[in-house]
Amino acid sequence: MDREEAETILTDAGAAGDGEFPLLEAAIACAVHEDPTRDPALVRDLAALGVERLTDRLKRESPEEALAETMAGDLGLSGDLFTLDDPGNADVISVAQRRCGLAVTLGVYYLHVARRCGLTVQGVDFPGHFLLRIETEEGPLALDPFSEGRVVLPSELTRRALHTGLTPNVADRLDRLMAPVSDRAVLMRLQNICYAQASAAGDFARAERAALRRALLDPLDHRPWLDVAAAREGQGALAGALEALQRATTLDGGAALAARAHRERVRLRLN
Numbered sequence: 001m002d003r004e005e006a007e008t009i010l011t012d013a014g015a016a017g018d019g020e021f022p023l024l025e026a027a028i029a030c031a032v033h034e035d036p037t038r039d040p041a042l043v044r045d046l047a048a049l050g051v052e053r054l055t056d057r058l059k060r061e062s063p064e065e066a067l068a069e070t071m072a073g074d075l076g077l078s079g080d081l082f083t084l085d086d087p088g089n090a091d092v093i094s095v096a097q098r099r100c101g102l103a104v105t106l107g108v109y110y111l112h113v114a115r116r117c118g119l120t121v122q123g124v125d126f127p128g129h130f131l132l133r134i135e136t137e138e139g140p141l142a143l144d145p146f147s148e149g150r151v152v153l154p155s156e157l158t159r160r161a162l163h164t165g166l167t168p169n170v171a172d173r174l175d176r177l178m179a180p181v182s183d184r185a186v187l188m189r190l191q192n193i194c195y196a197q198a199s200a201a202g203d204f205a206r207a208e209r210a211a212l213r214r215a216l217l218d219p220l221d222h223r224p225w226l227d228v229a230a231a232r233e234g235q236g237a238l239a240g241a242l243e244a245l246q247r248a249t250t251l252d253g254g255a256a257l258a259a260r261a262h263r264e265r266v267r268l269r270l271n
Contacts, residue, residue, distance in 0.1 A: 001040060006033035010216040013184075023183040024092075024112040027105075030191065030213050031093040034206070042096040050075055050113035063119050064134055064141055067110065068149030075099070077106050079146030087206070090194050103146035104130040104190045110145050111183065122180035125189065129160065133178050142178055188214055195227055204234035215247075222252035 001009075009029035013022055024047060028040045053074040057066035071077045080089050080100040088094030088101070092108055095101035107123055107130055114121040120135040124142065131152060132143040142152040152160075157177050162168065191214045198207035208231035214224035229244035 001029070001032045002036050003033050006030070006036070007212075007216060010213055011219075014217050014219045018182040018184060021183040023108060023187065026187055026217065027092045027108045027190070030187065031091045033213060034087075034091060034194075034209060035093075038093050040093060043092050046075060046096045047109060047112050047116075050109060051116045054113055054117045058117060058119075063136055064143060064149075064151055067114055067119065067121070067134065068143065071106070071110055071113065071145070072148035075109075077101075077109060077145070078148050079103060079106065085197060087194070087197060090190055090197070102130070102190075102193065103144065104186060104193070106145040107132055107186065108190070110143070110149065111186070123183070123186040124178055125181045125185060126157075126160070126177065130186075130189065131178075133180050140178060184217060188217055191217065195231075199231070199234075202234075204231045207231040208235070220251065222248040225251065 006029040009022075010026060010033070013026040013029070016022065024043070028043050031043070032038070032040055050070055054066055054070040057070055061069065076099040077095070078100050080086065080098075080102070083089070084102075088098060090102055090105055092105060095105050095109070104123075110132055111121055111123065114134070121143075122133050124131040124133050126142075129144075129146070132145060132149075133140050134143055142157055143149050144152050191210050194210035195207050195214070198204070198210055208228055211224050211227035211231055215221075215228060218224065225244045225248035229241040229248065232238075232241040232244060
């Protein structure tokens, strides 16, 4: 798979409905788009092994225990505590090689494997830290893929929410704290992280690729095109920046003023 083929897969994923979004394959396409020299078979093989091990564990363990033991114990997946800003942590191929990464990258594996085994698991866009929601006979539970899939108790969810700055009346609302999000939102969160890391490092080529992936995954959102424009401007590609700004303006009239002002500033630099 090369970058062009990866972009085709991401375009198709962007056109898919939320119930048909191909999470694992889209995540693979994102990784290949970043670095086409690697073999995506590593991801599929790891996911297949996870399905095999979880199928066996579910015969004798509860869903939450079986999932955590499969992913953290059998597959050795855990959060990277020492090099959190390593770009590989946000890349499913690198995670398959290193067996560690960010919570949301690990979550892609958890979601795929769990669903293949008939479990109902969804991503939770928890403030400051990605979590998973698994449905059990006793009700929904929150799992932390960064911490080896352990259950996060309601009191801990509230404590974490307060720590991020949420008000007490919101931090006590477990229905809000554990509200599930779509698979598209999960992968968009991952690409947002890629973009933010690259921009902070001044790597505008990498930032552009991450922003472009967001634009393909959510083709109705104007905001990724604003980030594409900023990344292109950072590289001195002013004509490309103008093109991206025009696309942002076309997609959302609400962005028209900001995009138009930005476009005029870039145009002045061209003249």
